[in-house]
Amino acid sequence: MVQFNLPANSKVLKGNYFKSTTGSKNIKKINIYRWDPSKNENPKIDTFEVDLESCGNKVLDILNKIKNEIDSTLTYRRSCAHGVCGSCAMNVDGINTLSCMKSHKEINGDINIYPLPHLKVIKDLVADLSTLYRQYESIQPWLKAHEQKSKTTEINQSKENRKKLDGLYECIMCACCSTSCPSYWWNGEKYLGPAVLLQAYRWIIDSRDEERKERLKIISDKLKLFGCHTIMNCTNSCPKGLNPAKAISSLKKMLATN
Ligand code: SF4
Numbered sequence: 001m002v003q004f005n006l007p008a009n010s011k012v013l014k015g016n017y018f019k020s021t022t023g024s025k026n027i028k029k030i031n032i033y034r035w036d037p038s039k040n041e042n043p044k045i046d047t048f049e050v051d052l053e054s055c056g057n058k059v060l061d062i063l064n065k066i067k068n069e070i071d072s073t074l075t076y077r078r079s080c081a082h083g084v085c086g087s088c089a090m091n092v093d094g095i096n097t098l099s100c101m102k103s104h105k106e107i108n109g110d111i112n113i114y115p116l117p118h119l120k121v122i123k124d125l126v127a128d129l130s131t132l133y134r135q136y137e138s139i140q141p142w143l144k145a146h147e148q149k150s151k152t153t154e155i156n157q158s159k160e161n162r163k164k165l166d167g168l169y170e171c172i173m174c175a176c177c178s179t180s181c182p183s184y185w186w187n188g189e190k191y192l193g194p195a196v197l198l199q200a201y202r203w204i205i206d207s208r209d210e211e212r213k214e215r216l217k218i219i220s221d222k223l224k225l226f227g228c229h230t231i232m233n234c235t236n237s238c239p240k241g242l243n244p245a246k247a248i249s250s251l252k253k254m255l256a257t258n
Pocket residue numbers: 170171172173174175176177178194195198237238239240241242243244
């Protein structure tokens with residue numbers, strides 16, 4: 001039988017325990033993945049006892065409370081706190097989600113928080129999204145409307161054509177879908193993944209865009225698009241309720257019929 005040996009520094013160790021001193025009866029234990037590139041140490045799981053009596057309802061409120069009151073070195077991304085910017089995506093209780101949208105009241109027992117899976121970690125809960133952003137850039141996510149003198153003239157769109165963008169324009173590029181996709185885990189450098197493919201589709205079906213053929217050519221590749229095996233993890237994990245798997249299957253259909 002094949003034996004796999006992981007390097008010793010990949011082992012996640014037990015970290016520090018931060019006990020609450022509030023005397024509150026409403027304490028929740030939060031286990032958080034920690035890794036600091038400036039220290040030559042293994043990653044570890046720190047446990048924080050957090051007093052929920054003085055904490056907002058969302059998982060992000062817990063993280064902010066820990067950072068403000070217990071350990072200021074805890075590192076994570078966040079900005080809008082309203083599910084708009086996509087920066088606070090992480091793995092909470094085994095599911096990729098936006099920590100500012102996820103209520104901790106829905107989680108029984110301890111809460112486990114990790115960075116988005118299968119990406120390099122920059123520090124603590126901050127995952128490296130540079131490959132995903134490069135892939136996003138490669139699909140040229142902007143309107144290309146040369147003929148219609150777009151710079152000076154308003155480009156009209158019928159109600160029906162505008163409707164085609166529903167379920168696509170709402171994507172905030174949080175990467176919850178791509179980092180829950182097994183095909184993207186194993187082939188993330190070559191397969192574009194559901195977030196970028198949903199964005200590609202969003203521009204391809206925009207009636208105002210004049211480069212549909214060129215855009216289809218960019219993604220028409222055995223690995224870039226057809227790396228998707230319709231496993232559906234992407235759609236199940238989208239915190240905005242979007243359906244990237246459907247966008248991918250529409251792209252495949254377009255290529256088959258064009
Ligand atoms: S489709 Fe959903 S999960 Fe994927 S990047 Fe967009 S908003 Fe995030």
